[in-house]
Amino acid sequence: MARSRSASLLGAAMWLLGGCDSGPSAPKEQATWEVIQTNILSANCTSCHTAGTSFARQSGLVLTEDVAYSQLVNAAPRNPAALTDGLMRVSDKKLASLDQSYLWQKINAQDHESLDHDHAAYGEQMPMGGPSLTTGELEFIRQWILAGAPRKGVVADPALLADTRRPEAEPFSAPAPPANGRQLHLGPFAVSANFEREVFYYQPLNNDADLYVNRFEVAMQPGSHHFLAYIFPGYTPAHIIPQPEVLRDLRDQNNSYVDENGNDLFDWRVMQYHQPIAISQLRRLDYQFPPGVAQRLPAGTGIDLNAHYANYTGQEIQAEAYFNLHLIEPSQVQHEVEVFALSNFDIDLPPGQVTTLEKEFRFKEKRHILQLVSHAHDRMVEFRAAVLGGPRDGELIYTSYDWEHAPLIDLSPPLVLEEGQGLKITATYDNQTDRRLFFGFTRKDEMMILYGYSY
């Protein structure tokens, strides 16, 4: 079941990278928007969202066929908190659009906790009072939004709708350990009432030989915000490698990153060497590299596991995460995945100002880019990456608005960059402190890195 999600995530990324406004046209097929209208909105929403009802007056939203498209796409929300946050009901800005679409926040039962707690002012999950939309319906709408919410054209596979499970009804269960691989376990650890706990945990693999990972699986308890797994490259100084099997907290109970003497609780220098190998912002992730492509974990590798949990209940909860590494035999490996870090060290941010920095990177040889994720600190407000050179010159392929939880973007099929082509990264920082900020490994200063996987 998680496999189908991974396949559809990749599918979504394909549309993202297609670079066309409405996806390939398939005249005989019903437009994705029409399927959404008929099969989802008219079936689940118009009982309330019909002109003249008190629900329509309260929400300012009518979802009947005549007006639903214009009521949603590029329309400002009625909800004051969503309006203040700058959301649209549905944004057609493609890559950035999920985060900026209030409709998505209202229906995404995958991240139910977010609506209940982070964004309590965003109102109820929709359909109000009913069971959530199905996993298939949500994925179908998600792909439509990511494709720029076109009125015409097919941008999501109707076969997705066959998945009629409902996300919130899915109980937590540990995934089976891989037939050929390793299962790592973070926790269980307590998250006290009304507290967000983010921990790191370094787990040596004690592997004598190199391991080749072709697939990752993540499963987390409810309440999770994100999970990441990092490795440390060979040049990492020994004193940076964390102590094994100890929980390291990012913040204390008062949500402070520093202790009473002003010292960081967490050793932020570790982040300089972190190379992400898996990121999940969903409770379940199943990511597979293309056949014959694998991430090599050299003998003696350890993995720094990182989980962020939010507990908004009045009672302590137990949090835990599982991380499965599925291996292939060395003889099956055709391409080794390499982690690259495109880093701008030239950072100088005047106090009290918003500054945008950009830097171009060109590859010396042909590369297939598989995934991208950015890294910066608190003052980063926007991070973007665009293709440099070649037929897709200027195409935006990555955005993040969240320094702590940068999204990981899967590129499938891989983005192929010929020799001399590359990526341009642009980051905007809002330096509200009273001092100039420079490049630095702690949160006192800033960073600007785009990590990627390529072969």
Ligand code: HEC
């Ligand atoms: C039982 C009635 C009911 C049903 C069914 C229902 N809604 Fe709503 N909806 C409301 C009410 C009431 C509000 C305003 C309060 C709120 O936002 O929580 C609202 C608000 C919204 C908003 C926010 C509008 C704005 O601009 O503030 C969206 C988006 C929305 N609904 C989408 C949907 C979708 C999509 C469905 C079907 C999947 C749906 N609703 C089903 C009653 C309903």
